[in-house]
Amino acid sequence: MQLTTHTDYALRLLVYLAVHHGKQPATIQDAATRFDISSNHLAKVAQTLVQHGYIVSHRGRGGGLKLALPVADIGIGKLVRKTENLQLLPCFSDEIACPIQPACILRNALHKAQAAFLNVLDDYTLADVIFNKDRLQELLEIPEST
Template structure:
């Protein structure tokens, strides 16, 4: 299974915010620079995470994004469920036009595989992803040239 770029960067933004010891707000621009992606993309990710309640968006001169709860309370599986489109096939939706759906086992096999994938992700919180904060901070502090330019 391949997660969308939006889900990937949602998890990366959460990781970056979890690394902030002083819990100071982080700007969209800073996140975009650290991950070498478009600020517009990070802004959309930030908006999604804010709407879902994982992040608070603070306005003003010293504004930015901060975690809305402790990292240990943010379950990775739940984030993926809420951010990712988990409709693997047409028959996963209510508008299926598949002629073989009633006799096909593919849907049930893929459903079981998806549940196994999510079950593993459910075993981890955001805090579990940042157990090497010094190494992560060092890698993220290096100036990177934006790959979208």
């Protein structure tokens, strides 16, 4: 299964916010620069994360982004379910009628594969992903007093 850029950026932004340790909230521009990605696209991703309650956004001077939940409470599988369209094929929808659907083994196999993929992701939280926080800060060149 291939994740969309939107989910990729959501995961990156959550990692960045989890390892950002400054006194000021993190900014979209700073995160985008550190990952060398589009700040406009990252802003849309941040809106999605705010809507789903993963982050909070403060506008104005001194504003920025912060995690809304403890890192141990942010499940990777749950995030992927919220940010991805998980209909791998049109027949995954109840609205599409396929003449072979009652006997289709491929559809069932793909459902099982997708469930296995998501079950593995369910075993991970943001806390697990940032276990090597010091190394991530080093790679993202986050100074000690940001």
